[in-house]
Structures are given as C-alpha cells and as structure tokens.
Amino acid sequence: MKKKTMNRRDFIKTSSMVGMGAAVGLSHIPYSLQSQNRQSAILGGRPSFGGFWPGWPVIGALEEQELLKVLHSGQWCRLGSKTTPRFEEEFRGMTGSGYALATSSGTTALSTMLGALDIGPGDEVILPPYTFIATYNVIVQNYALPIFVDIDIKSFQIDAAKIEAAITPHTRALMPVHIGGSPFDVDAVMKIAAKYNLPVIEDACQAHFAEWKGKSVGNFGVGGAFSFQASKNLNSGEGGAIITNNEDFYKKCYSFHHQGQGSDSASLVPGSGTRGSNFRLTEFQAGILLAQMTRIPEQIKKRFENAQYLTEMLSEIPGITPAKLYEGVTRSAYHLYMFRYDKQQFAGMDRSKFIGALNAEGVPCSPGYVSLIKDAYVRNLAQNKHYLKIYGEKRMKLWLDQLSCPANDRLCGEEAVWLTQTMLLGSKSDMEMIAKGIRKISREAKAISKL
Numbered sequence: 001m002k003k004k005t006m007n008r009r010d011f012i013k014t015s016s017m018v019g020m021g022a023a024v025g026l027s028h029i030p031y032s033l034q035s036q037n038r039q040s041a042i043l044g045g046r047p048s049f050g051g052f053w054p055g056w057p058v059i060g061a062l063e064e065q066e067l068l069k070v071l072h073s074g075q076w077c078r079l080g081s082k083t084t085p086r087f088e089e090e091f092r093g094m095t096g097s098g099y100a101l102a103t104s105s106g107t108t109a110l111s112t113m114l115g116a117l118d119i120g121p122g123d124e125v126i127l128p129p130y131t132f133i134a135t136y137n138v139i140v141q142n143y144a145l146p147i148f149v150d151i152d153i154k155s156f157q158i159d160a161a162k163i164e165a166a167i168t169p170h171t172r173a174l175m176p177v178h179i180g181g182s183p184f185d186v187d188a189v190m191k192i193a194a195k196y197n198l199p200v201i202e203d204a205c206q207a208h209f210a211e212w213k214g215k216s217v218g219n220f221g222v223g224g225a226f227s228f229q230a231s232k233n234l235n236s237g238e239g240g241a242i243i244t245n246n247e248d249f250y251k252k253c254y255s256f257h258h259q260g261q262g263s264d265s266a267s268l269v270p271g272s273g274t275r276g277s278n279f280r281l282t283e284f285q286a287g288i289l290l291a292q293m294t295r296i297p298e299q300i301k302k303r304f305e306n307a308q309y310l311t312e313m314l315s316e317i318p319g320i321t322p323a324k325l326y327e328g329v330t331r332s333a334y335h336l337y338m339f340r341y342d343k344q345q346f347a348g349m350d351r352s353k354f355i356g357a358l359n360a361e362g363v364p365c366s367p368g369y370v371s372l373i374k375d376a377y378v379r380n381l382a383q384n385k386h387y388l389k390i391y392g393e394k395r396m397k398l399w400l401d402q403l404s405c406p407a408n409d410r411l412c413g414e415e416a417v418w419l420t421q422t423m424l425l426g427s428k429s430d431m432e433m434i435a436k437g438i439r440k441i442s443r444e445a446k447a448i449s450k451l
C-alpha cells in the first residue's frame with residue numbers, strides 16, 4: 001500500500017517536471033491514469049493526497065509513566081507537591097524566562113495577569129480582532145472595555161502603526177496576540193508601550209517557543225500567556241502558563257491564581273489587587289506536560305522547516321500569499337499555517353469553493369476565524385446592563401460605532417485559509433502534495449468555478 005502511494009507520488013513529480021507537455025515521456029502510462037492524476041479531485045480526478053495526516057496528540061510510554069507516577073503518589077494537587085513545579089522549571093528554562101507559573105488554562109493565564117495588574121471597570125485594554133475569543137473574554141470578565149486595533153493584512157498580526165491612535169487616558173494595558181504562533185512586530189509594539197508607559201500582556205497561547213530575534217515570545221511584555229488546550233502545540237487537554245521576568249509581577253500572579261495567597265503558606269498576600277481565584281494546574285496535567293515537553297524540540301523544528309518549504313512552494317502560485325513573518329522573527333511556532341487567497345487569480349471562484357476543492361484533494365483546510373467585531377456576541381456588549389452602568393449609554397454607543405477593522409474583515413470574510421499545526425508534522429513530500437493540490441485547482445479554476 002505504502003509502496004504504491006510512493007510510486008504514484010513519483011509519477012506526479014515526474015509529470016509536474018514535464019509540465020503541461022504531458023505527451024513527452026509519459027506514453028507508457030495509460031491516458032486514463034494521466035488525466036486522473038492531472039485533474040482536480042473535485043472534477044473527478046484522483047486526490048493529490050491519499051495518505052494519512054499525522055495524528056494528535058502524540059502519546060507514548062513516557063506519558064503513561066508520568067501520569068501513573070502522579071496517580072500512585074496520591075498527590076494530585078500542586079500544593080506541597082513536585083510535578084507542577086518541575087514542569088514550571090522546565091518551561092521556564094526552555095523559554096529562557098525568569099519565572100514560570102502554570103495555570104488551569106490559557107484563558108486563566110491571561111485572567112491572572114489582568115488580575116495582577118488590577119485591571120477593572122473603567123479601564124481600556126487594546127487587542128487585535130484577529131484572535132480566539134478568549135483574548136476578548138478575559139477583558140470583558142473584568143468589566144474593562146476592549147478596544148480593537150486592526151491587523152496588518154500581510155502578517156495577520158496586530159498593526160502596530162495603528163495602536164497609538166487607539167490609546168486614551170483610560171488605556172491600562174496592551175494585549176497583542178502572536179496569532180498562528182508567529183510573533184507580532186515586537187519591536188514596534190514595545191516602542192509604543194514604552195512611550196505611553198503601558199504594560200504589555202503577550203497572548204502567546206498559540207506561540208510556544210516562537211522567537212523574536214532569538215528570544216522566546218512572552219519575554220518582552222510584563223508577561224506572556226500560553227495555552228496547553230488539546231489543539232495547541234503543547235497539550236495536556238487543558239492547561240496554561242505565564243512567563244515573566246519581573247519577580248514582583250510573578251508573585252502577584254501566583255497570589256491571584258491561588259486565592260490571594262502566597263506560595264509557602266495560606267497567608268493572604270497584599271498587592272494582588274485584593275482579588276483572586278483558583279486557577280491552579282493539576283498534577284496530572286503537569287505529568288503529561290513533562291512527557292510532551294520531551295517531544296517538543298523535534299516538533300518545533302519539523303513544523304518550522306515544513307512551513308518554510310511550503311511557503312517557498314505556495315509563494316509561486318498566483319493568488320496564494322502566505323502570511324508574512326516580520327524581519328525580527330527567528331522562529332514561528334506555526335500553530336496555524338495561514339495564507340491569503342485571492343479569488344481574482346482563481347477565475348473569481350469564491351473562497352468556500354476553493355476550500356471545498358482543496359479538501360477534496362485530501363488537504364484539510366478551513367477559512368479560520370469569523371470577524372469578532374461583526375459578531376452579535378461582541379456587539380451586544382453595548383447593551384450589557386453592567387457596561388451601561390459603568391460606562392454610560394453615550395460611551396457604549398460610541399464604542400459600538402467605532403468597531404471598524406476593514407483589514408480584519410477582509411481576512412475573515414474573503415481571504416484567510418488555514419492549515420493546522422498537525423499537518424506540519426508530516427513529511428516533506430506531504431508538503432509537496434499540499435502545493436500540488438493548490439496548483440491543480442489553480443490550473444482548473446475556470447472549470448471548478450462553474451460547478
């Protein structure tokens with residue numbers, strides 16, 4: 001079975017080298033097979049990829065061992081135990097940060113940092129609209145006002161040049177996101193933050209071990225949040241972590257995530273904004289994470305290499321533009337492989353049809369996020385009774401009227417296409433099959449768009 005696939009791939013490779021002049025050197029292959037291979041799957045041809053994409057999560061004996069160790073120890077909570085602190089030390093070391101604190105999720109990592117900064121009603125927090133809803137939710141949980149700054153359509157990241165105009169006397173923090181696992185323009189964001197003396201909370205929930213100028217993301221702001229939810233590049237089902245280089249901030253975060261208490265006793269620790277919660281990681285999760293961490297260096301390398309190879313190939317297809325990495329990016333975590341699709345170059349075929357055709361090629365892909373600022377879930381904040389009480393009707397109407405991010409809406413509505421991180425754990429030839437599928441659709445766009 002495997003051998004057969006290889007042969008077919010070799011054939012596909014050969015035919016693509018020969019190009020459109022298929023008659024040359026291919027006469028020994030029956031014509032029906034030739035046309036099947038060249039035709040896109042949605043038109044009845046054979047899919048470009050007929051194998052299996054790598055499964056997720058990756059599980060081995062080590063996960064079992066670590067999990068059973070925790071189970072039999074009877075110590076299932078981090079308090080007075082060892083597994084979570086061991087994971088924190090590993091994670092701290094691998095990110096090259098001063099302190100690491102494990103939390104119950106990426107969302108609670110962000111909440112903990114907002115709590116440690118004592119963000120609350122009347123405060124404004126800046127975020128990009130091109131993100132997972134959690135970035136927004138943690139701001140609203142604190143009754144602070146989320147202020148959206150549009151994205152740079154080339155990179156999919158927050159447009160640093162637009163942040164300054166969104167800052168008001170009420171701005172209390174910037175919460176940019178390393179979306180897709182690729183760093184935002186760290187230098188540009190940090191420059192604005194310094195000018196206005198604003199703390200930066202890095203939402204690095206998709207960006208484990210991504211690097212800006214050789215340094216792990218999460219190390220640039222006052223702190224960075226990571227997620228270990230099942231879909232993320234580091235996975236314990238649920239889970240999260242904060243990294244920081246500020247001891248005082250670390251202590252405040254610890255206190256906040258542990259009901260306002262310090263680490264060595266149940267004494268209440270002042271300075272945490274007089275609020276707290278229970279956002280602790282369990283020892284089971286820490287055990288799984290310790291095992292998963294041993295696989296991470298190889299996975300990081302593979303995703304990055306495969307993504308770069310894919311970018312090389314896709315950049316040559318008219319109408320396909322991979323998300324740009326800023327010059328300071330020395331490594332993307334590639335939680336998502338994101339590119340822009342220009343239907344004009346595909347005979348006007350709209351994105352959903354392109355995605356259907358690519359799925360038919362055996363290449364799973366999706367249009368990604370819907371626009372947050374167009375969603376009723378977000379827009380209804382203007383009618384929320386607590387927000388009306390805190391900010392007044394006039395302010396909330398203005399907030400609603402100012403929800404405008406055209407670049408984001410273009411990405412969400414028409415252009416973005418995503419491949420997932422697990423596909424990037426495939427082989428080099430798997431990457432070639434992705435490009436192959438898109439090239440086929442490109443060649444036959446006219447016929448497909450008529451379907």
Ligand SMILES: *Cc1c(COP(=O)(O)O)cnc(C)c1O
Pocket residue numbers: 105106107108131132134135177203205206226227228229238239240
């Ligand atoms: C996953 C994610 C979160 C939330 O993490 P959870 O662990 O699911 O709570 C926050 N922000 C972004 C950008 C994410 O992708």
